[in-house]
Amino acid sequence: MLDIPVIRWGQPYESMEKDKVVHFETGEVLATVHQANGGIIKMDMRKANKARDILRQFSIDQLCSMAEKAADLYQNATLPLGNGTQSPAEFCRMQSATTGLPEHMCAGNMKKNAYVLRNMRHTLEALTRGLPLEILTKGYGMESRGVMVSYQAQTNVLGMVLPSNSPGVHTLWMPVIPLQIGLVLKPGPQEPWTPYRMYEAFAQAGVPREVFCVYPGGPECGAAVLETCNRAMIFGGTPTVERYHGNPRVQAHGPGFSKILFGDDMVDQWEKYIDLMAESVFANSGRSCISCSGIWASRHTEEIAEALAKRLGPIAPLPMSDPKSPLAAFTVPGAAKAINAQIKELVEAPGVTEVSAKYRNGERHVAHERYDFLRPTVVHCSSTEPAVANTEYMFPFVSVVKCEQKDMLSKIGGTLVASCLTKDENWSKQLLDATNIDRLNIGEVKTIQLHWMQPHEGNIIDFLFRARAFQNTQPPSH
Amino acid sequence: MSDTALAAKLAKAKELLDEHTRQTIRWHFSDATGCPFWLEKKKEFKFDPLKEVNCFEDLKKFPNFEDEWLRGGPIRRWVPKGLADKPVYVFETGGTTGIPKSRMVIEDHWIDYENFSDTLPDEYFPRGSNWLMLGPSGPRRLRLAVEHLAQHRGGICFCVDLDPRWVVKLLKKGDISGVKAYADHVIDQAVTILSAGHDIKCAFATPKLLEALALKLMDKGCSIEESGIKGIFAGGTEFTPQWYRFCREELLGPNVYITPTYGNTLMGLACGKPFDPADNFKITYYAPQPRAVIETVEFEDYNQVVPYGATGRVKLYTMTKELFVPGFMERDEGERELPHDKYPWDGISGTRPFHEFAATTTVGVY
Numbered sequence: 001m002l003d004i005p006v007i008r009w010g011q012p013y014e015s016m017e018k019d020k021v022v023h024f025e026t027g028e029v030l031a032t033v034h035q036a037n038g039g040i041i042k043m044d045m046r047k048a049n050k051a052r053d054i055l056r057q058f059s060i061d062q063l064c065s066m067a068e069k070a071a072d073l074y075q076n077a078t079l080p081l082g083n084g085t086q087s088p089a090e091f092c093r094m095q096s097a098t099t100g101l102p103e104h105m106c107a108g109n110m111k112k113n114a115y116v117l118r119n120m121r122h123t124l125e126a127l128t129r130g131l132p133l134e135i136l137t138k139g140y141g142m143e144s145r146g147v148m149v150s151y152q153a154q155t156n157v158l159g160m161v162l163p164s165n166s167p168g169v170h171t172l173w174m175p176v177i178p179l180q181i182g183l184v185l186k187p188g189p190q191e192p193w194t195p196y197r198m199y200e201a202f203a204q205a206g207v208p209r210e211v212f213c214v215y216p217g218g219p220e221c222g223a224a225v226l227e228t229c230n231r232a233m234i235f236g237g238t239p240t241v242e243r244y245h246g247n248p249r250v251q252a253h254g255p256g257f258s259k260i261l262f263g264d265d266m267v268d269q270w271e272k273y274i275d276l277m278a279e280s281v282f283a284n285s286g287r288s289c290i291s292c293s294g295i296w297a298s299r300h301t302e303e304i305a306e307a308l309a310k311r312l313g314p315i316a317p318l319p320m321s322d323p324k325s326p327l328a329a330f331t332v333p334g335a336a337k338a339i340n341a342q343i344k345e346l347v348e349a350p351g352v353t354e355v356s357a358k359y360r361n362g363e364r365h366v367a368h369e370r371y372d373f374l375r376p377t378v379v380h381c382s383s384t385e386p387a388v389a390n391t392e393y394m395f396p397f398v399s400v401v402k403c404e405q406k407d408m409l410s411k412i413g414g415t416l417v418a419s420c421l422t423k424d425e426n427w428s429k430q431l432l433d434a435t436n437i438d439r440l441n442i443g444e445v446k447t448i449q450l451h452w453m454q455p456h457e458g459n460i461i462d463f464l465f466r467a468r469a470f471q472n473t474q475p476p477s478h
Numbered sequence: 479m480s481d482t483a484l485a486a487k488l489a490k491a492k493e494l495l496d497e498h499t500r501q502t503i504r505w506h507f508s509d510a511t512g513c514p515f516w517l518e519k520k521k522e523f524k525f526d527p528l529k530e531v532n533c534f535e536d537l538k539k540f541p542n543f544e545d546e547w548l549r550g551g552p553i554r555r556w557v558p559k560g561l562a563d564k565p566v567y568v569f570e571t572g573g574t575t576g577i578p579k580s581r582m583v584i585e586d587h588w589i590d591y592e593n594f595s596d597t598l599p600d601e602y603f604p605r606g607s608n609w610l611m612l613g614p615s616g617p618r619r620l621r622l623a624v625e626h627l628a629q630h631r632g633g634i635c636f637c638v639d640l641d642p643r644w645v646v647k648l649l650k651k652g653d654i655s656g657v658k659a660y661a662d663h664v665i666d667q668a669v670t671i672l673s674a675g676h677d678i679k680c681a682f683a684t685p686k687l688l689e690a691l692a693l694k695l696m697d698k699g700c701s702i703e704e705s706g707i708k709g710i711f712a713g714g715t716e717f718t719p720q721w722y723r724f725c726r727e728e729l730l731g732p733n734v735y736i737t738p739t740y741g742n743t744l745m746g747l748a749c750g751k752p753f754d755p756a757d758n759f760k761i762t763y764y765a766p767q768p769r770a771v772i773e774t775v776e777f778e779d780y781n782q783v784v785p786y787g788a789t790g791r792v793k794l795y796t797m798t799k800e801l802f803v804p805g806f807m808e809r810d811e812g813e814r815e816l817p818h819d820k821y822p823w824d825g826i827s828g829t830r831p832f833h834e835f836a837a838t839t840t841v842g843v844y
Contacts, residue, residue: 016719016759037720039689043728046696227658243652 002031004082004192006216007199008044009051010209019189019216023097024331024371025320030094031082033192036215038224041184044213045157045228051182051211052156060133063178064120069205070198071117075110079200091193096320098190099165100329100371103321105284109168113194116174116452123175126453127461137180140470150470151461157182157213158464159229161222162195164188165331165394168288169235169253170198172456177202181464182211184232186225190331192216226250231464251463255392256289256416258447261431262297263422264405270300273421273444277304277398278311280419280447282376285328286396290417290439292447293392296401296408305355305380305400312376312396313359317366327395329371336372339393340365343377346388353380355400384411409434416457417447487822491767495823496533498768502797503531511560515547516802518555534771537795538781540804548579556582561800569619571743578617581743586800587619590746591627593766594739597749597820598631602709602735606632607679610707612668612687614642619743624682636676638667640687665690669698672705679708685716685725692729703734713739713747715810715830719759726753738763740829744803745770745794751818751825763829764821771795774814774826780807783824784814791832809835 005012015034022029055063073079078087086094092106099106116123124133131149135141140150158176162185163169176183185195195214203209215221226232226249233251234240241254260277262270280292295304318325330336343364347354356378357364366373376396381389389401390413403411409430412418419441420431428442438457441447450456506512507520507527520527525539553568561584569587570578609628615621621637628635648656668691672678683691688710692702702710710730717738725736738750740763748763748770765772774790776782784790792808811832815825 016723035720037718037724039693039721039724039729042689042693043724046693223654226654239652243654 001029002082002084002086004031004033004196004216006034006036006040007196007209007212007214008040009047010203010212013040021098021190021192024100024329025097025368027370030097031192033189033216036217036221038217038220041213041215041221041224042228045184045224048156048182048184048229050156052153052180054208054211055177055180055182056137058180060124060137060178060180061121063180063207064124066202066205066207067117067120067174067178070201070207071114073204074117074197074201075114077201077204079197079204081196081200086193086197091197093321095191095193098193098331100320100331101165101285101287102318102325102328104323104325105328108284109170112168113170113174113198116171119452120175120178123452124178127175127455127459136465140472148470148472150468151465152468153181154464154466155181155230157184157229157231159184159186159225159232160195161186161225161232161234162188162191163235164190166235166287168284170194171452172233172253172460174198175460176464177207177211179461179464181231182213184213184215184225184229186215186217186221189216251458253289253457256291257294257390257392257412257414258290258292258417259294259296259412259415259419260292260447261408261412261418261420261422262295263420263424263427264298265424266421267297267300270297270304271307274304274307274311276419276444276446278308281308281398282312282315282326282396283446283448285326286376287328287394288448289392290448290450291392291396292398292417292419294390294399294401294412296403296412298402298404301382301400301402302380305353305378308398308400309355309359309378312378313356314361315376315396316362317373317375327373327375329373330394331371333370336365336374337367339395340374343388343393343397346386346391347379349386349388351382352386352388354378355380409436412436414438417441419445419447484817484819484822487819488817491817491822492534495768495771498797499534499537500532502799502802503527505560505799506558506802509559511558513558514555534795537804542780543803543806545579545806548581549577551580553580553582556801557584558799567619567622568617569743570617579743581619581801583619584800586746586798587623588626588630589798590741590766590769591623592630593769594747594749595627595630598709598711598737599735603631603680604708607708608633608676609635610668610671610678610681610683611635611637612640612664612681612683612691614640614684616641616643618642620682623747627682628680631680633680634676636671636678638664638671640664661687661690665694669694672707677706679706681707681710683710683712684714685712685721688712688725689721689729702730707734709735709737711737711739713741717761718830719761722761723759726759740826742808744796744801744806745772746796746798748772748826749821752820760827761829762815762818762825762827764818764823764825765794767821767823769796769798771797771823772826773824774812777811780805786814786816789813789828792826792829808832 005014017035018032019035020029021031078085092103095106096103136151143149158181160173187195199212235253238254241252244250244252315326317327364375364377374395379388379399381399381401384403389399415437417439418437506516564584567583568580569583570580572578611624613620625635695701738761739747741747746766748765751762773793774784775793776784776790792810794806794808796803809832810829812826812829815827817823
């Protein structure tokens with residue numbers, strides 16, 4: 001059995017207490033994971049400045065080359081893991097077995113992470129808007145247009161308090177090492193796999209191990225990471241996002257409430273977009289902040305809901321190893337049951353119809369001894385009033401909502417990804433101005449189709465660096 | 479120690495416990511000396527404690543002690559008639575919301591800590607040296623108890639004010655920065671005291687506060703050892719083997735002694751088994767028998783002790799002249815441990831919040 005240590009600035013540390021990572025179907029213990037305590041993190045973070053010093057011994061370009069190499073190692077190599085090794089296939093099997101995500105989806109996420117690593121130069125070029133990257137290293141420099149610019153790192157390390165249930169989020173921290181910032185990872189209890197594998201891939205690609213910490217552990221570890229890292233990201237629900245709202249040191253990622261919005265000019269052609277809608281709802285088993293949880297239109301909403309329900313309703317769970325396995329399992333006891341009960345109550349509200357039930361041939365909640373599934377669900381809302389009109393769950397769930405185009409922007413609330421099907425220039429201008437939309441797609445783009453050259457929930461460059469004034473000559477007289 | 483010698487010690491301790499039980503029952507259930515609460519409660523029992531409780535095992539005839547009995551007044555109903563003329567303290571536990579549990583105390587907190595004092599090595603807790611008390615104050619007994627311990631050993635205790643109920647409120651509100659600011663406020667006061675030339679050599683601290691103090695001193699280029707502290711005792715379920723190791727290896731260094739304790743307002747203070755590298759930082763506690771007894775009992779049957787090494791819930795008995803608690807189910811669980819030469823009765827290790835409550839319990843706030 002794998003035994004995985006804590007990593008303290010590249011040094012393995014074996015703790016007194018260990019956590020067991022178990023297969024959600026069988027209960028088999030796949031690994032024991034050593035557990036950090038908060039004090040260790042607070043102690044280690046007193047040496048965080050070394051991480052950036054070490055990384056600045058390399059150029060960003062060199063680190064991008066290492067990231068490329070790390071991409072191949074991460075995706076293709078058998079890498080050390082604790083007291084054993086792990087092949088790519090084993091990685092997918094283990095990640096699936098502990099997170100409940102089907103193996104082929106784990107492989108898909110792996111491919112996505114590798115893509116971002118492999119294309120690091122382009123990603124950084126895009127995120128910095130073409131800034132000469134040595135300016136980030138040196139702190140200042142002259143741009144080709146003859147303007148002095150200065151960027152100051154706001155932290156020596158980025159802390160990541162990672163989730164257990166969504167292996168897709170790891171792309172967010174891929175650029176950190178190339179940006180010469182150390183990494184402090186607190187893995188989710190059920191998903192230690194990606195942080196450790198990525199750490200090993202970077203190390204074997206030439207990045208010094210001393211710039212990494214990996215701290216599996218309880219909630220006190222997450223709190224210690226957030227307390228001691230000058231910049232940190234955390235993943236959680238709406239309360240987590242609200243707790244850290246306005247805190248410049250913490251970027252909190254939560255539900256996306258991502259949506260497809262039909263303009264009046266295109267809604268009559270809705271049938272053309274049924275694939276786009278279904279895939280936006282269904283990809284990655286609906287388990288992403290970028291998965292579509294709402295489709296809003298001024299008319300044809302009943303037909304849209306019906307067509308989606310017909311497509312998604314019959315989908316039933318398959319074994320995790322099946323290459324067509326469509327649904328992720330809920331591995332936390334009681335979670336699926338509670339969500340199912342909540343949905344049952346919400347669809348009783350006036351103006352709400354659950355459309356998928358008649359296509360499902362069975363219950364939404366499929367219970368097993370150690371895990372559960374929730375089958376795809378499509379509800380229709382005749383107005384924006386019912387609570388279910390703007391909800392998000394960790395499975396393919398979508399509300400098709402009837403709403404006048406003129407009211408949409410004021411009613412949709414915070415929306416991570418809005419894919420807007422319109423050619424209406426006036427409405428497009430309003431969409432561009434809407435500050436409650438984070439990622440805006442105008443055109444035939446699925447909500448889950450992210451271009452990694454685009455910033456996600458805030459530009460990581462702006463999070464880690466501060467643009468500020470720097471002068472080493474007198475300014476022109478005025 | 480040979481098995482025979484230990485067996486003799488065990489037998490003697492058992493004999494002492496049975497005799498202490500009989501004396502306690504006589505005191506608390508005699509009309510002349512008992513407290514109004516137990517004298518009234520006696521009328522509900524289908525047995526006569528004075529006649530039918532003759533050894534420790536007989537305490538299982540009592541129903542489990544309900545902590546609700548401690549909420550609300552009048553507090554005088556807990557004062558034994560035999561001690562009615564004594565000045566009375568009241569200490570509280572819980573109370574972040576609602577009515578806290580109250581325990582009336584006369585001298586128990588002094589006696590408990592004097593007994594505990596006997597277990598402290600003079601090398602690290604030098605007689606006559608001054609103390610720092612870094613823990614909850616207010617209506618809790620800890621401040622007065624630690625202060626008495628210092629005085630009992632010939633020293634003077636410097637205290638820092640701490641209100642754990644306020645910290646729980648901040649945590650429940652999600653006000654993390656407020657919690658941090660309050661912790662900084664507390665630690666700053668401790669650092670000031672340590673820097674003020676008071677010759678402090680001993681300390682009580684909760685694990686979290688000790689950790690914060692040690693890190694703060696490090697940031698100032700100092701350390702717990704360099705501040706003059708030689709011996710520390712700390713308590714709470716956050717005192718885990720991992721924290722013990724981290725504390726000894728990284729926070730304190732080899733020259734500062736730390737010993738874990740486990741206790742509460744009802745029980746007094748259970749001592750940690752002396753540090754032994756062979757234990758691999760396992761922490762085993764022993765109750766201050768015969769004044770208090772800890773049993774590790776089955777989750778499904780609170781009258782059944784689990785086998786050695788097995789996990790169970792903590793059941794507490796308190797038998798002092800001031801308080802009689804015949805079987806109180808604590809909010810913790812752990813593993814039953816074998817008796818020790820120094821403490822020839824059952825111990826408990828791995829104490830942690832009882833798994834059925836763990837999700838809703840806020841632990842280690844100070």
